[in-house]
Amino acid sequence: MPLARDRTVMFADLRGSTGLYGSLGNTQAAEVVTRTVGLLSQVVAKHEGAVVKTLGDGLMAVFAKPWRAVNAAYEMQESLRRIVTGSPSGATALCLYITAAHGEIVEVDGDCFGDAVNVAARLLDHAGDNEVLITESVYERLRADDRRRFKSLEKLHLRGRVEPCRVYRLELGRDDAAPSTLFTDFADPPVSEGIRLALDETPGTVFGSHSMPVLIGRSPECAFCVDNSRVSRSHARIEWHSGHFHLTDQSSNGTFVRFTGNPETVVLRRATCTLHGSGLIGLGGAPADPRSALLHFEIIASQ
Structure with missing residues (x-):
């Protein structure tokens, strides 16, 4: 029964x-x-x-x-x-x-x-x-x-x-755990101290390691606000620990990363990757998708 x-x-x-x-x-x-x-x-x-x-x-x-x-x-x-x-x-x-x-x-x-x-x-x-x-x-x-x-x-x-x-x-002790990344050929990126984020062709904003975490999303309360219908109110989060910047997707439509010089796209759905060098971040769609919000990022290494 x-x-x-x-x-x-x-x-x-x-x-x-x-x-x-x-x-x-x-x-x-x-x-x-x-x-x-x-x-x-x-x-x-x-x-x-x-x-x-x-x-x-x-x-x-x-x-x-x-x-x-x-x-x-x-x-x-x-x-x-x-x-x-x-x-x-x-x-x-x-x-x-x-x-x-x-x-x-x-x-x-x-x-x-x-x-x-x-x-x-x-x-x-x-x-x-x-x-x-x-x-x-x-x-x-x-x-x-x-x-x-x-x-x-x-x-x-x-x-x-x-x-x-x-x-x-x-939250599983995220500051102590090494975030996952889909790229294994950059095992030891240089220690990072700042990251520049720019929407489309704007000059952008530099966020230092001391100002982490940085929330990216449609909400006016986000440190980096992006007004786009495919972007969630709290779409992604950038954190700094162990000397590196880490991008975590927390959205409905996903976050997509393409590093300069590499044609592959890292697809993040509730996942994390380590940011290095420079590249593009597609919010809500791949960088090639014209409907997605496109961010340019550049890691500024310590001198």
Whole structure:
């Protein structure tokens, strides 16, 4: 007989395993992936959750208490960092995407169904590398101390839903962690002290490391305001730590980076890359898309 109850639904998706099989070989890669998913399952049980099913390189779990799901998500990310550190070099490509939503679910033959399941699953499309995203339904049920660990993002339009969804991101010690970048041939860019941002052909504005973080978006409250319909109110964020500038997308339409002298475009969707040299930043579309807002950036190195 179907059983209905309120639960927090979590999806944890391990990505990067395809490249892992190519770099490590089937046997070693399978061992790393299996061990990782097994550890994630142990973390769920430790925080009084229940694994509903494993999904290839990930899992679906439910928790009676939202705060237990949040603590489990945090420990999962920390566990993955330890696994990557202690595994063969190819495992560094592994990233963990975690999402959670709260609501009534129906349990049938060991599986779970309901709106919270659908929302948590579709929210994975918007998660960036090693991010934990939760819906407002989870956030509202957290204790004050737990809420302070989250940052509110722009409302997202989830696949198959009419109304946008308010989403929050767990801050995982971002000042200490090395942000991800899609370019590996610039392993040691020079220490940076300033960045110049210019919209179209304007002279631009220089932001020093002391003035970080810099918010870019449509809102007048942003340090660098861009009036364009494809730009979110709080579209992107530039931070300075460990001697470098890092650009993080927190928008609905994405942020796109093309470095001078490199034809490839870095696509950021809730992800981060290290800025170096100079180039173009497309807000809401690729730099070649005339509908997107186009920023010119230049890193000003210390003398």
